[in-house]
Amino acid sequence: MTTTNVPKAASPAQAATPSAPFGTDVTWTNWGGNQSATPAFTVRPRTELEALDAVRFAVREGLPVRAVGSGHSSSPLVQTGGVLMDMSGLSAITGTDKIRRRARALAGTTINAFGDALWEQGLALSNQGDIDKQQIAGALATSTHGSGKELGSFSSKLRWVKLINGYGEIVEIGEGQLRELRAAQVALGTLGIFLEVELAVEDSYYLQEQITYPTWAETAATWQSDIDSNRHYSFLWCPGDDSCELLDLPGSPGQSMADRSYTKRYNVAQIQDESEISGIEGARLDRSYRIYPGGFTTQFHELEYFVRSEDGLAAVEVIQDLIRTKHPEQKYPVEVRWVKADEGYMSQFQGRDTTVITLTTEPGTDYWPFFRDADALLQEFEPRAHWGKIHFMTRNRLERLYPELDTFIQIRREFDPRGMFLNDHTRALVG
Template sequence: MAETFTNWSGSISFTPARRTAPSSAEEVAELVTAARGRGGTVRPVGSGHSSVPIFNTNDTLVSLENLAGVIEADSQSQQARVLPGTGLSDLGGQLAEHGLAMENLGDVDYQAIAGAIGTGTHGSGVRLGNLSSTMIGGRLINGLGEEVPFGVDAGEGEDHDLLRAAQVSLGSLGIFTSLTLRLEEAYELHRQNYITHIDWVLENFAELIEVNRSVDFYWYPRSDLAQVRMLNKPGEEPDLQPEGELKKDETGPNYEIIPNDRALHFEEMEYMLPLDTQLEAFKQVRERVKAKHRATVGWRVLVRTIAADHGLISNAETVYRQGAPTMTIALLQNNTLPYKAYFDDLEPLFREFDGRPHWGKKHTLEAAELAPLYPGWERFQQIRQDMDPEGVFLNDYLRELFVETGE
């Protein structure tokens, strides 16, 4: 038996029969073929940042730590091929050596690129897509042990269904062996963090998201203050500035400026909702938290926005939102404090607002509830079954998500 694996927040632990770290696509294929031959299962893992058990297995856990780095980069086409285990904290600097940068990054950079893409990790910005939308091709080992190219690696366009399925797939189609990313010319960002009252944010949210390249805010339940984070290219800062204290003001490469350091670990639930510049869902969350949870909530509530994309089961998928951007509301709770009653109480409210849960964060929805939320659901399931007909990449949790009871 391998050592017990524990995720980043500490809420998930399991002991696989074996844990291995292949160094090539051939080794990955051999592992999958061997598992298939004995009727076993394989689950990939990057940094273990996910707070749901998508990586759990009692069979073979495949670490991608030895499949890391940039394979090739082209500053002219603004594309790069990278290995799946590349940490986001390393990728920015490696791309910068080629004069390139990711379009956006998430709130933290602890994840490996494959895990971040596979779960729909995102930053903030009504004109900026999630990380998954920047994957335009790649290769993966499917459940038959075959290496399959997709997207530009297969000579296919960005509207091809296999790419759209792979963009957010929770590792259910196979194990990535390379990813091709659409990038931008390397750039710097000016970050300004303001502490203001939440009422100022509510009054100015519509303008804030329009005039900033990227903006988000934290609401602090116990003080009713908010921290507004504005990120813009130097010289493109808007005239609108929050009332209150300027807490942070710094400029540097995007990959150094966007991510936050999180010394304290936390549990998280996040739902994606139709963008509402009046923030009605947030207002109801605020009232509920103040009425019932203020004494026990040790962290904060984070609000962000995402541009629409084409991933079949992406939370910002364009058909479901009719091409409109998405807004997200995340509940964060210190991992040393109880979270379940808090999350369970707020989840029905998110669903009332047509919300869809983040795939890598805590929620209670299963296949029967998830299927109606995604116009591309049936097509995704067809592709998943074609890529992994014997369920080599399924675990109990993924069966709950993808397989309706009675099938």
């Protein structure tokens, strides 16, 4: 770990409040509307120096600090009664390296903002998830992922980070510090405030989309070949006729979607020139980042569990059975995706090629019995959980599921010995 060019921040005697714009009675609420907090100070740094000054202010005043990205997590990751750092003012692509296939960006840069900027340099993100609204540091903090058995999460692509630690210092972690880098790859915001990151990226590519609507029997019959033969394969299994509409997805014309899947395949396509780009629904051909989805207009709440790929089909069938027999009121599609194993200590994909199962529910309804039943039934598969979605993880569970948990906690304490970057939720998990 190296300390670099620490900018001059206000000295303790100089500043009684942060130098960045701030508010003291600002209630924060997440995208899903199920998490909120009223921090003592909500600070919106516009520069590295202002971010550093805000952390030093918190150190002096003995206040805890959390960062917020785009607020798309539905677990209580962001809440603090101390200083909330809204990182949206630190947004820019700061460099690209075509030879090494690397891109640097400020922590508050949204995934969406990478698209055009990287394309102009002949580069692209390797994969994206169901939306592109997250800030890159927010996506990294929870190991946000897309789908594709050879494709890792955003966290698996982190090669360098500059952050503010719990001493109020700016430090860098690069590939020469693998021990720390694997902690930074998925840190739940507990190592410090990320300022800038470097990701491994790819040469730019076009994707051909293919949407189909097989029955469940057909989906199960071609399970492995679909996973193996597509760059990106994922599906949403629909329990009811109108399941697709709940997520604004077009259903199969003239057919009931009950017990059918909405399957997505994206594969690399070579084109001569961009006149070949096609916007035909279900068969689009375009630059990669335009094929990946952008966002949802309606809110929902999700639980997302991760099982070993070899258990994927059995685990999905357990959930289908649960919906059919005990929770027929659950009509949202069940999304199924694949992610390649990685090495981040707190990554849900650490050491496991993974099948991802996402349960989506309607805000304002009592979905807890469904989530609790799903959690209990999936235990036989030793599931990990998405840090940014509703889950039932405890320290005891983490000890069983994450072989490098102790290493992560040791590194977290080295970066933040006073635990100033913890909140109640993260203290219980990795304090």
